[in-house]
Amino acid sequence: MEQIYTFGNYLKSKFGCKVYKVGINISGFTCPNIDGTVAKGGCTFCENDSFSASTNEIKDLKGFYLNLDSKTNPNLHLQLQQLKSQFNTISKMQREIYGAKKFIVYFQSFTNTYAPFQTLKALYDEALSFDDVVGLSIGTRSDSITDETLNYLAKLNKDKEIWIEFGIQSIYDETLKKINRGHDAQNVKEWIIKAKEKDLSVCGHLIFGLPDEDKEMMLQTAKEAYSWGIDSVKYHPLYVVKRTALGNDFSKGKFTPISEEDYLDILVQSILLKPKNISVQRITAGIDDDSLLAPDWCRDKNKQVKNINKALKAFGLKY
């Protein structure tokens, strides 16, 4: 059985030890698709109300949000404290439980290049100064990163491992409109190619099961994304949570989630189409709490992975 090339395999062979990503949520960060700059309400599947409540955990930062035009940031010191505190807590646990030796700081929630450059620079520099940190991974939208930020990341990349994670989701503009994505596919393509020209590492996020997409469209999205030069991929099924526009559509019978059978089929085909050098960082997604409306198979991650491995086995592969 051939093991699929995972991000873990990549890190192990590059650093020779266990490298873990430390997921960080910084208060004050938001998304142009939520704050009204591009759109309001966010992507139709994004539960952004609870997102802001959970990430704005510092009392003094309640109601404080940055954007690309913010002239000052009076709360940078609090954000730096928050970064350090989250890193220390999570990395300590990863060392103790999983034997992690080195770390990549993962700016995870919302749009992590959507702030003035001096704020981003301070946060990225601080993260790279922590013990045993070998790099950064920055989750963002392609319409919210500037040349100044990209150039700075390229500079950091000379000594450290710098990743940018872009939400691609679909290459079809009609789908991106339906999910209120707020940018088109050409914009993602351009910024991925730009990042690659600067030698940065790129992870692309893909969603299978978006409204009105068929198998052919989903496979075409995967093929196109691979051809843009991404280094790593995260595959997600679209699941529906409460308090979202998609949740409303689902409740009214206007949206049918992808079945597990179809997801497995498209996932396996996408992996077979994938160039071998692109690592897989995520193979499915779900949530096991009462916010999940559907599909029910997205509730149990262990069962999902077991079924994925069963489907891969038929092609001599395992995850």
Ligand code: SF4
């Ligand atoms: S880009 Fe991300 S954070 Fe912004 S609305 Fe969409 S899913 Fe939510």
